[in-house]
Amino acid sequence: MNLADRLRLAAERLAGRTAVTLDGAQLTYGAMELMSARVAALLRRRGIGAGDRVAVMLPNVPEFAVVYYGVLRTGAVVVPLDPLLRKREIAAYVGDCGARLLIAWHAFAETAEAGTAGTGADCFFVVPGEFPRLLGGMAAEREIVPRSAGDTAVIHYTSGTTGRAKGIELTHANLGSNAATVSRMHALGVDDVVLGALPLYHSFGQTCSLNAAVHAGARLTLLPRFEAGRALEVIRRDGVTVFQGVPTMYIALLDHPGASDMSLLRVCVSGGAAMPLDVLRAYETRFGCPIVEGYGLSETSPVAATNRAGPGRRPGSIGWPVKDVEMKVVGEDGRELPHGQVGEIIVRGPNVMKGYWNDPAATAEVIRDGWFHTGDLGRVDGDGFFFLVDRRRDVIIRGGYTVYPREVEEVLYEHPAVRQAVVVGIPHPELGEEVAAVVTLRAPVGPDELRDFAKERMAAYKYPRRVSFTDELPMTPTGKVLKRTLGLSLNE
Template sequence: MTNLAHILTESARRYPDRPAFRVDDVVVTYAELDALTARAAARLRARGVLPGDRVAIALPNVLAFPVLYYGVLRAGATVVPMNPLLKARELEHHFRDSGAALALVWSTVAAEADSAAAATGTTAVVVDEETVAAVAEWPATEDVAARDDADTAVILYTSGTTGTPKGAQLTHANLRRNATTFVDMFDFGPGDVVAGCLPFFHAFGQSNALNASILAGASVSLVQRFDAAKVLQLIERHGVTVFEGVPTMYVGLLHTDLGPVDTSSLRMCVSGGAALPVEVLNGFEETFGAPILEGYGLTETSPTATFNRLGHTKPGSIGLPIDGVDMKVVDRNGAEVPSGEVGEIVIRGHNVMKGYWNRPDATAAAIVDGWFHTGDMAVRDDDGFYFVVDRKKDIIIRGGYNIYPREIEEVLYEHPAVREAAVIGVPHATHGEEVAAAITLRAGAAATPDELREYVRTRVAAYKYPRHVWLVDKLPKGSTGKILKREIDFPAEILGTSTPSGRDRGHRPSDPNGRHRHTEPAAAPTT
């Protein structure tokens, strides 16, 4: 079993009548999902898609996502998942860089995708609410294309301080092993019901929610857009046993005025995508009675690298390395540092990507002697638990989504009035971090913060544009002329935020004995 699509065909053989996905009251069984992906694969082949070709998918968490995702894999092609909130300039880079000949895009992104496709020669096909019904009428092919473990299954775009998005090549073996490890670690099974809130186009949701659930034969209740009140009702209605989310989701669940909701079906929750404040973790567990297990990973590590385990956790920690993965903390020379000292996290194992697509230099810089250098600074305690303390890179993590300052700065520099710009992250009570921009103007030019904010907002995805923009006479610089972001003075009104705990909130009825019934660098908040 090499092609990642076999995790679906095998579960369909074992659990044909088990619900694979629920969308409100609509249920799609494993047998039905398997048949739909077979028809999607046949249509792709008829369009000339060959093994190894790249097919872009820009879809939210709708039923069409798993149908087309596994359909592309089944045809032997490589999936290039994209956020459906991306704008034309962002899609154009992804299309051109990946060489995708075909893009399957949600109806809301059709205009942006058409513009990008016209510039790259990519064929954009619009997907909407009626697509799955249409797929059911297409001819089917029962076979699954043969692929090798080392073949690229998915290209997920990420970036670093250079601001140039790079495609991380995740192989069939990377993703299958990552899903298998997650299933084994948390004893996932066909009796589990998973809340599908994490966006599947993101590495976290794709591996830990989509692939892991399909591998286990579990049922996924799809949530296209996260709404805390609706999710709590969904947990009660569908008997959700596993909730996977980013910290902002847990904050939202804690602060929802909904009245009593029975979430006693929850047996565990996992958090990733950004650091989970200990106060939020404690407040959630006190309120809902279900443990939150925090983990850590990156797109380049498929993504899971560490997790806390049931009965073996430390608040504030990202946990222990998963099975088959080695991790250590090193100094700038690559030497491992003693427990308790800060260094950079490096990772080696089955989860490390094949490399960046068509970027051998970037691959060589990131993977040294088999160790992937994360750029994240951490300490390891005497028990082997890891604690992230800072980020070596300038990445801003807003609501679990990575935002790369250089990308936003490039947009600002396109404005005729902007002389210099520095984009940085500032603390935010619910999103973790918010995007902020300090800007100097060209001599004689005029522009207001509102104008500059709007300029960026129309050119990047909704979660990326800077909510805080202010003008300064000059930006602090070092001896080489590099802007020193750490020395930028912030307006007082954007500092001093705190993270709410919500621990005094209650959603669960008590059982007859007076106890509460049990209730892891996008979906995550998009505005």
């Protein structure tokens, strides 16, 4: 099997129907299939074949879908990257997976070239207008290279730099089964219009928006950057029926003065962070569209559990496992806990990743006896509904984006004035969490300088907005920083 077969099958039965739109630009299923076949031919000319890694650094534009399926057609592996990454981050990811090529949006050419310098990867830039003309001169590569269910299709990177990043290997079976599950769960069909506001380089947007829409033959209308007013305009203009977003998007829509009737929406899906109950209730009361909250991680392709629409839904819960997926809550000894007790959520099923790229030790740490240990704390009630309680790890979820504190700390340590740096998440009314740094100094420096120092070296959502100074950090007897105590003190 090859995930690109889903596009070919859709094109065979829906060739003239619109697949992807961005404002006035649109691609039919037939055109998207043909262009992806020409991308495959272009890659062949560059020597790209089965198993090779191709990094893709594109925003939410129709070209993303064309390139994504084009890479898969050749049997190569897609490595999606955030277009806002800095050169050091690009170098870390491209170097770690040994990508032979980086396909990047023209606006990020300078950063892309700087990031790939010394990695051995070539760069190819997608320029609007020029890209379709280039593909028009290529003979389509109609063959879709067969892949087995366990072959890697995509490598999603966790945050990290200088070799510390972990590549999450998702197989064709992982992604195919999860897309089919999402499509079936939300009853997606050819008359549905899905709002593509989630970044396509992220597993949430890639599976639940792009792959699920293609599986169902639905239309995906893209929004390169979420802004409430613009989203409302697109929802009304294009007749959007399915809206998938993170809680901050719903909060922004509630706060927008122009938000009124959105009766065309059939279902709204929330993920990426816990949805505040007050926001859920206010949204549903105002707009009359139920929000279905789900749960998952990139390591689970990403959907592991979800609420269902209808009378069985339980607000505040992440629902129960999706088809063919098992979940349970276990204690420190790995044994399943009784209903109501808080423990670690573990997952088993066809959605669980193959492993971390070239990191068997890290893989063995999280996948034990076939179960993926999420590091998230939760509980399950007597009816089988799961509730996410907290995160065991120190990961910060800022507006649906994952920020790893150690990565931020490592950047801060590069500043000569910094003696110690600790990064924690603190509550934020709109983003869920904000990134905060507490620093001890060896030389005078201001918070603005440290903030700007980190900002220059990291993607925009990662750097600490709040920088505080202290003479001494709270420590355990074994010398570990008491991050929880530190986070609580920052909120006082």
